[in-house]
Amino acid sequence: MNEKLKYVYIQEVIKYLPSKQKEDIRNELETIIDDQLENEHMSLEDVLIELGNPKDLAYRYLEESPYLIGPKYKDNYLNTIKLIIPINIFIITVLNLVTWILANEFSFVELLDSIFYIAVISFTYITIAFMIAEKVNKKTDNTDAWHPDKMDLEKYDQIPYKQSSIWAGLIIFTIFILLFNIFPEIIGVHSLSTNEHITFFDMENYTKHLIWIDIAYGILLIRLFIRFFLNKKDKISIILSVTLHFVASFILIFVFLTPALLNPSLTLEFANMNFPDFVNFSFIYNIFRLISFIIVLVFVVESYKEISERYKIKKH
Amino acid sequence: MDIKQLIEQNESELRRGLIVLSTLALLKKPHYGYALIQTLEEKGVPIEGNTLYPLLRRLEKKGLLESKWETEASKPRKYYQITDSGITVLEALIQTWNHSTLSLEKIIGGYKNE
Numbered sequence: 356m357n358e359k360l361k362y363v364y365i366q367e368v369i370k371y372l373p374s375k376q377k378e379d380i381r382n383e384l385e386t387i388i389d390d391q392l393e394n395e396h397m398s399l400e401d402v403l404i405e406l407g408n409p410k411d412l413a414y415r416y417l418e419e420s421p422y423l424i425g426p427k428y429k430d431n432y433l434n435t436i437k438l439i440i441p442i443n444i445f446i447i448t449v450l451n452l453v454t455w456i457l458a459n460e461f462s463f464v465e466l467l468d469s470i471f472y473i474a475v476i477s478f479t480y481i482t483i484a485f486m487i488a489e490k491v492n493k494k495t496d497n498t499d500a501w502h503p504d505k506m507d508l509e510k511y512d513q514i515p516y517k518q519s520s521i522w523a524g525l526i527i528f529t530i531f532i533l534l535f536n537i538f539p540e541i542i543g544v545h546s547l548s549t550n551e552h553i554t555f556f557d558m559e560n561y562t563k564h565l566i567w568i569d570i571a572y573g574i575l576l577i578r579l580f581i582r583f584f585l586n587k588k589d590k591i592s593i594i595l596s597v598t599l600h601f602v603a604s605f606i607l608i609f610v611f612l613t614p615a616l617l618n619p620s621l622t623l624e625f626a627n628m629n630f631p632d633f634v635n636f637s638f639i640y641n642i643f644r645l646i647s648f649i650i651v652l653v654f655v656v657e658s659y660k661e662i663s664e665r666y667k668i669k670k671h
Numbered sequence: 672m673d674i675k676q677l678i679e680q681n682e683s684e685l686r687r688g689l690i691v692l693s694t695l696a697l698l699k700k701p702h703y704g705y706a707l708i709q710t711l712e713e714k715g716v717p718i719e720g721n722t723l724y725p726l727l728r729r730l731e732k733k734g735l736l737e738s739k740w741e742t743e744a745s746k747p748r749k750y751y752q753i754t755d756s757g758i759t760v761l762e763a764l765i766q767t768w769n770h771s772t773l774s775l776e777k778i779i780g781g782y783k784n785e
Contacts, residue, residue: 380728382740383704383749387720390705407721415725 357399361388363506364403371413373426380416400503408501424485427492431583432485438522440477443529447473450538457545457552469537488584509589524579532572535565543618546628553624555617555639564616571606574599593665597658604654608647614640690718690726692768695753695761698736703748727751735760 365384369377384406391402406412417426424432447469455461534542539561543554556564578599581592610616618624622635672680693716697707704724711718730736735757741748753761 379749382747383724386746386748387704387724389746390703391720394705394709405720412721412725415721416728 359508360399360403360503360506361385363508363511364388364406364409364503366511367409367506368413368416371410371425371427372416374430376416403503404501409506411501422489424482424489425492428485428488428584432481435481435485435525436478439481439525439529440474442526443473443477443533444470446530446533447537450533450541453541454538457541459550473533484580488580491584521579521583524575524582528572528576528579532569535568535572539565544625544628549628551628553618553621553628555621557616557618560615564610564613567606567610571603571610574603574606578603590665593661596661600654600657604650607650611643611647611650617643686716686718689716690722691730692761692764694723694726694730695735695757695764698751698753698757701739701750701752703741703750707751730757 365381365388368384369381372380388399388402388406391397391405392399395402397405422429448466451466451469539556540552540554540558542556543552545552578596581595581599617636617639619636621639625634626632693711693714694707697710697714702710704720704727707727708718708720708723711723727736727738731738731751733756735754736751737754738749738751741750
């Protein structure tokens with residue numbers, strides 16, 4: 356129990372420190388605590404009380420004033436910027452090129468404009484998200500009357516969310532948000548021989564449905580950021596994750612199962628392009644039903660995984 | 672805030688000014704963190720660990736101290752020692768201290784004689 360308390364205390368100090376300093380300060384603190392325990396015959400609790408609140412001690416090591424985005428999130432922030440902005444630029448370039456192929460209209464100026472726009476927007480939102488996380492982190496760390504009892508000893512036993520799943524989620528999210536918001540007309544069927552394109556969506560009324568798609572994606576993005584910043588599978592995180600996933604899935608299914616989302620002229624347009632008779636409005640509607648089923652399946656499987664992993668941790 | 676608290680607060684401020692000077696002076700010989708606290712306390716400059724340990728690191732970062740992990744003993748320990756730059760700073764601080772002591776003696780002497 357003592358070793359765990361010591362370990363958790365040190366982790367709580369070094370989490371605020373730059374990665375270069377963590378190992379050295381961890382080793383030093385271990386030695387310092389052991390020396391005091393041996394020589395002053397104090398309890399571990401008393402030694403830790405004397406050392407003080409882990410966050411205060413960490414900030415004394417840091418010396419500098421509190422950050423806009425502090426050491427705790429700095430590495431993740433930089434990695435997110437380095438990953439997401441190039442990927443977004445790549446996606447928007449690909450989508451622009453696809454539009455060029457479909458519409459036979461290409462504007463280099465427009466391409467540059469959209470690249471610049473997506474880079475600035477991505478940078479802004481990522482920076483704001485991390486600034487909010489830093490502020491929340493400062494507020495939730497209560498520095499009044501700190502006592503070793505207040506530390507969560509189970510915290511470092513919990514399996515964190517895999518970084519790779521969070522990155523994959525962010526990339527998939529980016530692809531779909533760009534596709535549905537900027538290039539919805541691409542979603543359809545294109546004939547290379549005749550250079551004709553059939554859009555699945557009813558573009559005249561599309562914006563009505565887009566609002567709900569964006570709300571669902573917004574909820575999924577919040578869920579991703581909660582996983583990213585909390586990065587632990589405790590009861591509250593899991594309930595939040597499952598609930599947000601359920602709400603987002605429900606909204607998307609509701610939208611995809613709305614016949615009014617689809618292009619009412621699908622059957623005629625398919626016939627004009629000499630598609631077989633079974634390829635018609637109902638066929639495309641059934642594809643969207645299948646997509647809705649997949650959304651339900653993904654929700655069930657992911658929720659089961661999250662809850663069962665939490666149950667395994669608890670049992671352990 | 673009552674008088675006792677005010678006295679404690681100002682004593683702490685006064686001591687804070689002495690800590691860097693005391694630490695640099697004692698680190699002419701290598702010390703590890705806990706041993707340095709013990710020595711400072713014995714010499715009448717008590718200091719808390721959560722003040723000293725970050726201070727040692729800051730002084731090291733500024734080039735006034737250097738550190739080395741000693742792994743030969745049963746327990747690895749990080750030893751700090753003053754550098755040449757640290758000695759230069761220490762000697763300047765000692766001069767400042769001596770001047771300040773003379774000035775203060777005049778001021779306090781004057782206060783007592785009034």
